[in-house]
Amino acid sequence: MPLDGLFTHALVHEFNELIVGGRITKVHQPYPNEIVLVVRNNSVNYPLLLSAHPTYARAQITHIPYENPQTAPNFVMFLRRYLEGAKLQKIEQVENDRIINFYVNARNELGDIQEIRLTLEMMGRHSNLFLVRENDSRILELIKHVPADQNRVRSLMPGATYILPPAQNLTNPFTAGLDGLAPMILDTPFDDWATFIQSTYQGFGRDSATVLARTINQDGDHLAHANNWLARFNDLEPTLFTSNNGALSYSAFNWLQDSVTSENFQTLGDMLDAYYIGKAERERVNQQAGSLIRVVKNELKKNNSKRKKLLATLDDAENADDLKVKGDLLITYPHLVKKGMTSVAIENYYDDNNLLNIPLDPKRDGLKNAERYFTKYRKLRTAIAYVNEQMTLTDAEIEYFNNIVAQLEVASPKDVEDIRLELTNGGYIRANKKNKQKPKVSKPDKFKSSDGTLIEVGKNNLQNERLSLKQADRRDIWLHVQKIPGSHVIIHSPNPSDVTLIEAAKLAAYYSKARNSANVPVDYLPAGKLRKPNGSKPGFVIFEGHQTLFVTPEASLVSQLKIK
Incomplete structure (x- = not known):
């Protein structure tokens, strides 16, 4: 299932069981659109990932290791002022929407207690993370600043009043129940049930609506099936599904799914780690390593081109003896060549006296043309050792950069900076003189x-x-x-x-x-x-x-x- 309102409800349910009442001990921003709050509760540290990524927006407790940038971004420095050391008072979902509010009590500059809200909106490319002062709904800071000309519905800048996204005016199934499905069961063809559910109830993705339709189509009390199904979002059994073609999907519990194998997890966070470790990690690496990939591709292109030229030179060098033969014949029979001639045919005593046609420089006589061929011969013979040496170095460079390509394919975000450091030390990337901190190599x-x-x-x-x-x-x-x-x-x-x-x-x-x-x-x-x-x-x-x-x-x- 996609991360819809129902799954968000399940996430909030899990958060309330695990981290509400805990204290925020650390705040990190390892990636541009993602924050990690380390919440300590009942002597356990829970890394809470809040992602406003345009493709992989989500909230979860994660155990995927991350590496913080050497210089903390401004947004995380702002969050640390308000959140570090604060107690997580409560976590609430807005209706059945993909919006979660995290409430803390923090002290302001005068030492007075004020209620602060961290609001995560998980809405595709419009995803955002806000730090809001609760008493007047003022946006203190947000992870993505959106100018007014890009969003005329509400202001998404610091200092503005926080306003919820436009409401869909649908029914919240967790407060109103699913009794409204009764007319649908009687009057609507089964093929249209999923569409009816989505257009009536808030927070249903297409997968959720389709599975609910299948569930209530079973024999027995349809509404009982529906309400029992909805109750499972408070009785979690995190399940990861793998289709026959290897595609992954997930749900808060093990529901009806076609042609799949399933795997259960202890928590939603563990399941989401398994689901996202390939997709989101690959995206993070691509974001961080974009410039490295370009450098590596350019170096491979340059060295492959150089290799072709070296091979061409070696091919020419294999014909060097032909140049010596032509020079020997010209120096033996210089009287056969007159200035102005473009070629001459001479009996080749190296090849049973067969006639050999020798191209000439019309501006030179026989001896000068012979010298020209000997000069070319000596250059090519001398070049063979150099070309072979360069070929060895070029092949080593190609192998080296192919190795870097392989490392980037399996790299996690924490590995990217090591590769950047290596390429900088090797002179392939210009060093950043402004960054005076000594980079640290990450651990295997x-x-x-x-x-x-x-x-x-x-x-x-x-x-x-x-x-x-x-x-x-x-x-x-x-x-x-x-x-x-x-x-x-x-x-x-x-x-x-x-x-x-x-x-x-x-x-x-x-x-x-x-x-x-x-x-x-x-x-x-x-x-x-x-x-x-x-x-x-x-x-x-x-x-x-x-x-x-x-x-x-x-x-x-x-x-x-x-x-x-």
């Missing part, structure tokens, strides 16, 4: 195998180098896909079980360019046998004496073993 992803052994996976070259060459014990087992760009994987054990070894190999295959392949070769050996050549790029190692496993990567295993 951690996993726990089925028998409890710690496994770490480097997601970029800086992580790989630090993990494999500095942090790993010499006896720990190192893994990497064979001859394919991918992550370094360390099993923190000198003698891992076969189960752990296979699971680690599957992680190495998944976090590589072969993640969609089967029967992927993965090399492994003790980390102490790794060597880094002098002057090589970050994350590059050589080794020998390895063994190889063949595995098929499994996305489900990754989420199962990952330490949150």
